[in-house]
Amino acid sequence: MITVQKLLSWYDRHGRDLPWRKTRNPYHILVSEIMLQQTQVSRVLIFYSSWLKQFPDWKHLAQATNTEIIHAWSGLGYNKRGLMLRDIAREIVKKGTPQTRETWMTLKGIGPYTASALTAFSLHERVMPIDTNIRRVLGRFFFGLLFPDPKKDKQIQKKIKAWLPTHGRFYDVPQALFDLASSVCTKIPNCVSCPLRKECHAAQKFLSGNVRVPKNMIQKAKETHYRNKPYPDRIYRGRMLKCVRLHDPNGVDMKEIGLHIDPSFDRHLDTEWLKNMLERMIKNGLLKKKNNVITLG
Numbered sequence: 001m002i003t004v005q006k007l008l009s010w011y012d013r014h015g016r017d018l019p020w021r022k023t024r025n026p027y028h029i030l031v032s033e034i035m036l037q038q039t040q041v042s043r044v045l046i047f048y049s050s051w052l053k054q055f056p057d058w059k060h061l062a063q064a065t066n067t068e069i070i071h072a073w074s075g076l077g078y079n080k081r082g083l084m085l086r087d088i089a090r091e092i093v094k095k096g097t098p099q100t101r102e103t104w105m106t107l108k109g110i111g112p113y114t115a116s117a118l119t120a121f122s123l124h125e126r127v128m129p130i131d132t133n134i135r136r137v138l139g140r141f142f143f144g145l146l147f148p149d150p151k152k153d154k155q156i157q158k159k160i161k162a163w164l165p166t167h168g169r170f171y172d173v174p175q176a177l178f179d180l181a182s183s184v185c186t187k188i189p190n191c192v193s194c195p196l197r198k199e200c201h202a203a204q205k206f207l208s209g210n211v212r213v214p215k216n217m218i219q220k221a222k223e224t225h226y227r228n229k230p231y232p233d234r235i236y237r238g239r240m241l242k243c244v245r246l247h248d249p250n251g252v253d254m255k256e257i258g259l260h261i262d263p264s265f266d267r268h269l270d271t272e273w274l275k276n277m278l279e280r281m282i283k284n285g286l287l288k289k290k291n292n293v294i295t296l297g
């Protein structure tokens with residue numbers, strides 16, 4: 001319990017001042033959680049308030065068209081997330097805001113981590129959302145694992161049940177752990193500055209200075225690359241959406257879009273690749289095709 005108090009006083013001094021930490025509104029919290037998936041905090045900060053201005057609640061978001069969402073999400077990347085958020089809002093307008101972790105999880109697009117985050121931050125329940133960062137800190141702290149993997153999550157959850165206090169600011173503990181993970185307990189941690197150092201089962205191993213990051217952790221995330229293209233497909237899909245967005249509402253002719261996304265586009269070699277990417281984006285509701293003209297979904 002003492003370690004929790006130490007962690008919280010560290011958080012009071014060093015924690016980040018983020019707007020979604022000042023609210024218990026589940027809509028605001030979900031917007032931040034979905035935006036934070038695969039996007040850095042500094043970037044999310046730019047979009048979070050303008051999104052809430054344009055779509056202040058579930059009802060306004062539920063009424064938004066695909067085109068409005070694509071414009072508002074533009075620049076955040078992984079555009080499917082914006083449409084998914086709107087679809088969740090539509091469900092909530094129909095059925096009401098979930099009041100338990102289990103009900104949150106019945107909504108398409110909400111997994112165990114997001115459901116736990118919503119329950120912890122909006123309902124202030126004793127639940128710990130375990131993501132890579134929290135897993136890293138607690139796997140080290142409880143078990144002395146240097147680079148813990150998700151297989152350990154069940155055991156971490158068991159330990160948390162006894163470790164989290166039943167009163168006071170237990171709901172701030174996950175946020176404190178996020179900040180500790182991003183500034184102190186990083187891949188190669190700075191244990192000397194850590195408030196959990198004395199009780200942490202991994203501190204001595206790191207302080208010995210002999211720990212190396214395993215090679216498989218340095219590898220970049222696997223992404224699909226086509227032929228000799230210098231970038232992963234994700235980049236070309238982003239360019240395609242940007243190009244169509246800039247030509248909204250007229251759209252872009254199918255014959256021209258290849259050269260818009262890649263100056264070395266080869267009609268013989270690359271058309272199938274382009275069509276496959278396009279089909280995927282049409283399926284996700286981001287784009288539409290009519291008479292060989294591509295428009296926003």
Ligand code: SF4
Nearest residue numbers: 185189191194197200
């Ligand atoms: S003491 Fe080191 S390894 Fe343990 S939680 Fe703190 S920074 Fe991480």
